Amino acid sequence: MVVKVYGAGYGSAKRVIACLIEKEIEFETIPIDLLKGEHKDPHFLQLQPFGVVPVIQDGDYTLFESRAIIRYYAEKYKAQGTDLLGKTIEERGVVEQWLEVEAHNFHPPVYNLVLHTLFSSKLGFPADQKVIQESEEKLGKVLDIYEERLSKCKYLGGDFFSIADLSHLPFAQYLVGDLGKEHMVRRRKNVSRWWDDISNRPSWKKALDVCNP
Numbered sequence: 001m002v003v004k005v006y007g008a009g010y011g012s013a014k015r016v017i018a019c020l021i022e023k024e025i026e027f028e029t030i031p032i033d034l035l036k037g038e039h040k041d042p043h044f045l046q047l048q049p050f051g052v053v054p055v056i057q058d059g060d061y062t063l064f065e066s067r068a069i070i071r072y073y074a075e076k077y078k079a080q081g082t083d084l085l086g087k088t089i090e091e092r093g094v095v096e097q098w099l100e101v102e103a104h105n106f107h108p109p110v111y112n113l114v115l116h117t118l119f120s121s122k123l124g125f126p127a128d129q130k131v132i133q134e135s136e137e138k139l140g141k142v143l144d145i146y147e148e149r150l151s152k153c154k155y156l157g158g159d160f161f162s163i164a165d166l167s168h169l170p171f172a173q174y175l176v177g178d179l180g181k182e183h184m185v186r187r188r189k190n191v192s193r194w195w196d197d198i199s200n201r202p203s204w205k206k207a208l209d210v211c212n213p
């Protein structure tokens with residue numbers, strides 16, 4: 001069954017696309033235009049009651065929340081494509097730990113920078129410079145912890161690429177790209193080495209091609 005990915009053009013959906021490519025799972029993308037409000041359409045809300053993207057449909061199985069989706073496919077197809085979870089429950093625990101760190105410590109400040117720097121005018125609210133400054137300060141502290149972690153091992157979850165690293169790709173891409181904050185990565189040599197490693201993976205390059213044709 002070909003997996004349907006709704007909203008592939010947007011950040012959190014790219015996390016799912018990169019995972020499906022790493023796991024060698026066939027998928028198709030279904031555009032959802034956020035600026036036209038298609039994510040608030042009653043039919044879409046039946047798939048995702050919170051009205052955000054992505055959602056996947058895999059036959060009669062529907063799942064939303066991008067990190068839940070990548071955990072699902074990483075587990076369901078553990079023996080296919082890249083192993084993204086580690087070999088032991090202890091390795092899995094550390095992977096889950098850094099995936100939670102990405103969701104609760106890395107994502108919020110970067111998401112605020114994206115909203116207030118890139119989308120405030122399109123979404124019709126004033127960019128809040130205080131939020132921008134506070135978010136950059138918070139993110140700097142998070143990256144300092146990453147710098148220490150990555151001085152001890154190649155990837156966040158250990159010495160193997162995992163969903164913890166993969167989950168960072170979409171919004172770290174914003175950081176070094178459209179947000180113009182690449183210096184926050186480059187001034188930290190281990191974070192810089194890590195970013196070059198994970199962002200040069202063929203799966204990420206293909207995900208960007210699929211999502212930004």
Ligand SMILES: N[C@@H](CCC(=O)N[C@@H](CS(=O)(=O)O)C(=O)NCC(=O)O)C(=O)O
Pocket residue numbers: 010011012013034039051052053054064065066067
């Ligand atoms: N926790 C959700 C977040 C999804 C989310 O916020 N998606 C954004 C797009 S993006 O941030 O992933 O680019 C969205 O649909 N925003 C629409 C809205 O908030 O109305 C997930 O990871 O799937």
